[in-house]
Amino acid sequence: MSTTDKASTEAPNEPVPADAAEEAAGSQLSTAPVEDSGPVGIGVTGWARWFWRQLTSMRVALILLFLLSLGAIPGSLVPQTNVDALKVAQWKKDHPSFVGVAEALQLFDVYSSVWFSAIYLLLFVSLIGCIIPRAWQFVGQLRGRPPAAPKRLDRLPAHTTWRTDSTPDEVLAYARTMLAGKRFRTEAGGTHVAAEKGYLREAGNLVFHVALIVMLVAFAWGQYFKSEGGKLVLRGSGFSNTLTQYDDFKPGTLFHPDDLPPFSFTLDRFDATYEMSGPQRGTPRDFKAYVTLSEGAHGTPQKREIQVNEPLEIDGSKVYLLGHGYAPIISVTDPTGKVIYKDAVPVLPQDGNLTSTGAVKVTDGYKDKDGKQEQLGFNAVFVPTFAGEGMGTMFSQFPALLNPQLMLNAWHGSLGVDSGLPQNVYRLDTSKMEMFKDASGQQFKQKLAPGDTMTLPDGAGTVKFEGIERWATFSVTHQPGSGLALAGAIAAIAGLAGSLFIQRRRIWVRAVTGEDGVTVVEMAGLGRSESARLPEELADLAATLHEQAPTATPGSPAEPVEETPEGERG
Amino acid sequence: MTPLAAAANENLAEISNYLIYSSMAVYTLAFFAHIAEWTFGSRSKVARTAAALTGAKEAAAAPAVQVRGKGGATAVLDRPKVTTRSGAGTRDVPDGPGAAGGTVQGDLYGRIAVSLTALAFLVEAAGVVTRAMSVERAPWGNMYEFSITFSTVAVGTYLVLLALKKNVRWLGLILVTTVLLDLGIAVTWLYTDSDQLVPALHSYWLWIHVSTAIFCGAVFYLGAAGAVLYLFRDAYEGKLAGGGKPGRIASSVLERLPSAASLDKFSYRINAAVFPLWTFTIIAGAIWAGDAWGRYWGWDPKEVWSFVTWVAYACYLHARATAGWKGRKAAYLALFAFACWIWNYYGVNILLSGKHSYAGV
Numbered sequence: 001m002s003t004t005d006k007a008s009t010e011a012p013n014e015p016v017p018a019d020a021a022e023e024a025a026g027s028q029l030s031t032a033p034v035e036d037s038g039p040v041g042i043g044v045t046g047w048a049r050w051f052w053r054q055l056t057s058m059r060v061a062l063i064l065l066f067l068l069s070l071g072a073i074p075g076s077l078v079p080q081t082n083v084d085a086l087k088v089a090q091w092k093k094d095h096p097s098f099v100g101v102a103e104a105l106q107l108f109d110v111y112s113s114v115w116f117s118a119i120y121l122l123l124f125v126s127l128i129g130c131i132i133p134r135a136w137q138f139v140g141q142l143r144g145r146p147p148a149a150p151k152r153l154d155r156l157p158a159h160t161t162w163r164t165d166s167t168p169d170e171v172l173a174y175a176r177t178m179l180a181g182k183r184f185r186t187e188a189g190g191t192h193v194a195a196e197k198g199y200l201r202e203a204g205n206l207v208f209h210v211a212l213i214v215m216l217v218a219f220a221w222g223q224y225f226k227s228e229g230g231k232l233v234l235r236g237s238g239f240s241n242t243l244t245q246y247d248d249f250k251p252g253t254l255f256h257p258d259d260l261p262p263f264s265f266t267l268d269r270f271d272a273t274y275e276m277s278g279p280q281r282g283t284p285r286d287f288k289a290y291v292t293l294s295e296g297a298h299g300t301p302q303k304r305e306i307q308v309n310e311p312l313e314i315d316g317s318k319v320y321l322l323g324h325g326y327a328p329i330i331s332v333t334d335p336t337g338k339v340i341y342k343d344a345v346p347v348l349p350q351d352g353n354l355t356s357t358g359a360v361k362v363t364d365g366y367k368d369k370d371g372k373q374e375q376l377g378f379n380a381v382f383v384p385t386f387a388g389e390g391m392g393t394m395f396s397q398f399p400a401l402l403n404p405q406l407m408l409n410a411w412h413g414s415l416g417v418d419s420g421l422p423q424n425v426y427r428l429d430t431s432k433m434e435m436f437k438d439a440s441g442q443q444f445k446q447k448l449a450p451g452d453t454m455t456l457p458d459g460a461g462t463v464k465f466e467g468i469e470r471w472a473t474f475s476v477t478h479q480p481g482s483g484l485a486l487a488g489a490i491a492a493i494a495g496l497a498g499s500l501f502i503q504r505r506r507i508w509v510r511a512v513t514g515e516d517g518v519t520v521v522e523m524a525g526l527g528r529s530e531s532a533r534l535p536e537e538l539a540d541l542a543a544t545l546h547e548q549a550p551t552a553t554p555g556s557p558a559e560p561v562e563e564t565p566e567g568e569r570g
Numbered sequence: 571m572t573p574l575a576a577a578a579n580e581n582l583a584e585i586s587n588y589l590i591y592s593s594m595a596v597y598t599l600a601f602f603a604h605i606a607e608w609t610f611g612s613r614s615k616v617a618r619t620a621a622a623l624t625g626a627k628e629a630a631a632a633p634a635v636q637v638r639g640k641g642g643a644t645a646v647l648d649r650p651k652v653t654t655r656s657g658a659g660t661r662d663v664p665d666g667p668g669a670a671g672g673t674v675q676g677d678l679y680g681r682i683a684v685s686l687t688a689l690a691f692l693v694e695a696a697g698v699v700t701r702a703m704s705v706e707r708a709p710w711g712n713m714y715e716f717s718i719t720f721s722t723v724a725v726g727t728y729l730v731l732l733a734l735k736k737n738v739r740w741l742g743l744i745l746v747t748t749v750l751l752d753l754g755i756a757v758t759w760l761y762t763d764s765d766q767l768v769p770a771l772h773s774y775w776l777w778i779h780v781s782t783a784i785f786c787g788a789v790f791y792l793g794a795a796g797a798v799l800y801l802f803r804d805a806y807e808g809k810l811a812g813g814g815k816p817g818r819i820a821s822s823v824l825e826r827l828p829s830a831a832s833l834d835k836f837s838y839r840i841n842a843a844v845f846p847l848w849t850f851t852i853i854a855g856a857i858w859a860g861d862a863w864g865r866y867w868g869w870d871p872k873e874v875w876s877f878v879t880w881v882a883y884a885c886y887l888h889a890r891a892t893a894g895w896k897g898r899k900a901a902y903l904a905l906f907a908f909a910c911w912i913w914n915y916y917g918v919n920i921l922l923s924g925k926h927s928y929a930g931v
């Protein structure tokens with residue numbers, strides 16, 4: 001057995017010269033496109049073909065992929081309009097000198113920008129242009145047979161040889177049965193058997209790339225037909241799923257309001273629990289909304305619960321619990337003592353302890369003590385847990401209602417609600433209002449506990465903090481295509497696993513009668529460059545075949561082996 | 571929680587802290603043992619790589635097996651010996667002998683280092699488990715818990731590879747050093763008292779998504795370590811093959827590492843093996859986000875960087891399949907991808923605010 005010697009006489013770093021049969025042996029182990037040099041032919045078609053080949057080449061796919069990962073980065077560093085428009089406004093204020101550049105580069109809308117779209121559209125064109133020919137090629141490979149053995153098997157990455165007393169035909173017959181038994185696809189040549197295995201690798205790779213396209217289509221579908229709406233619901237109040245009921249509504253471009261499934265619910269109860277002690281005091285532990293739901297136009301009401309990770313699913317839409325807060329109940333009397341306003345006014349949380357701000361707007365029915373019709377407005381700061389007298393600031397110490405206090409300042413005049421401009425319900429526009437002043441000429445304001453009443457200066461009326469109601473915000477989303485995206489994702493993982501864990505490899509067995517009449521068996525394997533297990537697999541196969549066709553002994557062929565040639569033991 | 575149970579939990583949390591500190595002490599000892607291993611190993615003067623690059627090569631062989639003979643007697647039959655050769659264009663260099671450099675003393679310290687690492691691993695793992703018991707949930711609610719689990723998993727993977735008789739002992743020093751760094755950062759800057767989770771984290775997806783994310787990170791880390799060493803070793807082999815003479819210390823260290831081809835393969839296999847799991851992690855995260863926030867994908871900074879990391883690793887895998895991008899360029903891509911992963915963990919959690927920031931520093 002002179003294998004080692006032969007191998008070691010080769011110069012180590014020289015590339016192995018390949019003969020034609022060797023090239024054929026390694027061909028079509030994958031369907032990856034080959035690199036391409038320059039345009040062939042002249043004129044527009046030549047260039048177009050060249051461009052198309054470039055676009056669908058591995059190198060360009062690689063560059064586009066890299067660009068895609070780089071292109072996604074700015075969107076995490078600069079606030080995005082569709083994620084948080086308020087932050088975008090703040091950023092613009094903080095970096096005035098960059099606003100022009102950022103807007104020109106669409107940095108506030110990276111993921112819908114022209115350049116980002118261009119990258120991924122090119123990538124997907126490239127992908128489709130790459131997959132179709134590869135799929136055909138793969139079908140061809142499935143129909144084809146393993147290529148014949150190259151002339152010199154010892155040039156292949158894994159090789160072994162021994163001499164045996166069995167005849168070449170016996171050896172080849174054994175080899176073929178053995179390889180077929182290991183689910184190799186085999187093909188007999190004159191003095192050799194060729195075998196190939198691991199076609200699933202290519203199949204997995206194709207499935208993975210097709211799944212990427214499926215996922216993209218599913219996302220696009222979802223973008224166009226989705227809808228997403230938000231609604232703040234006071235305890236005891238209801239919501240029904242029609243367009244007019246939403247506080248804000250973001251439909252996809254092809255969404256139609258008729259697509260909203262009919263249902264309604266009322267918020268019966270809302271529970272929030274918080275950590276009461278320790279360093280994480282105030283951290284929320286549990287949020288739960290109890291609702292009575294009616295499905296369809298006239299469904300029977302049923303009790304349901306909604307939690308943060310457990311949305312309610314109704315007919316393809318999902319109702320999520322997003323946030324919660326408080327709504328002080330406030331009543332206002334006019335100078336004659338008549339109650340002209342009583343309502344629960346939702347205030348918006350500003351921090352984790354639910355320090356909240358809002359505005360009370362009395363639009364109708366108020367006349368001042370001279371009988372002049374006017375509107376009243378109050379800026380409200382509400383804290384569920386006040387630090388205590390002397391601890392001054394209106395910052396809440398805890399998110400639950402341990403010591404609720406409401407700070408109001410009062411304005412009169414015109415609220416500007418009839419001006420036709422959209423108004424923020426949580427904020428007072430005081431441009432056409434005057435403040436009430438106290439005796440010392442300062443703005444009149446007062447801190448109230450539940451049940452307290454404050455008397456406006458000059459007998460302008462009274463305001464009572466009657467109690468506290470709760471509210472919760474819900475988001476109703478309708479996202480078609482997510483099932484398809486999930487199917488794509490699962491196929492992608494399965495395909496990827498097949499593609500990365502399965503090795504495509506070829507094994508050749510050659511048996512010929514040597515000059516001294518003894519049969520020489522040669523086995524060799526070739527796989528993709530990464531197939532590390534190939535030598536081990538070849539060794540296993542060789543050992544199995546060796547049992548059937550054991551090493552011939554130099555002297556008498558009938559006796560078991562006593563001696564073995566040069567350094568083979570160990 | 572009753573006050574009694576709370577006190578018990580506080581005790582557990584304290585025990586967990588002691589265990590983590592103890593594991594750091596043991597890792598430190600392992601660190602010094604590794605240093606001793608490298609130091610003693612440097613005294614062997616063999617210059618194997620240089621010899622291999624200029625002289626004859628030795629081919630790897632599959633072990634021989636004993637086979638029962640036909641006549642009932644046991645004869646030693648040789649299993650056919652498989653000769654391997656590298657593909658065209660790659661250097662055919664054997665792996666270095668390891669940190670101990672074939673010296674007996676070096677090897678002794680190396681074994682001590684590995685034993686200490688295994689001990690430290692057990693102590694650290696116990697620290698993670700007691701932490702989980704103290705909070706009565708998966709121990710992945712904040713960055714501190716994430717960090718201690720991360721290094722436990724990285725060391726665990728390394729020990730499993732060792733137990734499987736893979737050639738990974740060269741990772742020992744670099745791994746123990748970074749584990750100490752990771753734990754140091756965890757206990758000094760990231761420490762958070764044990765506590766329950768905010769409602770958004772109450773979900774079985776926490777178990778699925780976060781555990782796979784930690785696992786992927788830890789394994790990607792091993793891949794990245796392989797890629798860095800590959801770059802050094804490749805430069806060294808390149809210099810030798812070109813007739814250059816690398817510096818004495820560089821030679822002494824690099825000569826003992828596995829060959830560039832082996833390191834490259836190690837890095838590729840590790841990265842390729844976890845890539846499907848990383849894909850799964852991102853998809854699981856998207857499903858969870860769908861349940862928790864009402865949208866599957868919202869380009870939140872954490873989501874953006876997971877995506878960037880994923881695409882970067884996809885780039886790396888593509889590069890390996892593209893002629894001209896194998897080797898060093900692919901290794902740079904792998905390192906870029908891992909840098910994205912690390913940034914996604916430290917940078918995004920600390921510097922960028924998004925929906926994931928409630929996880930607590």
Ligand code: HEM
Pocket residue numbers: 030031032033055056057058061065123124126127128130131205209212496499500881883884887888890891
């Ligand atoms: C959306 C962008 C793409 C992504 C995320 C992607 C991802 C991947 C991944 C992760 C692999 C590794 C699996 C393996 O090694 O078998 C892979 C392999 C491969 N990709 Fe892509 N790919 C994309 C686009 C493309 C395009 C446009 C082409 C064609 C030009 C392409 C051609 C290939 C080929 C031929 C392989 C197999 C390489 C091999 O056989 O080792 N891919 N791709």
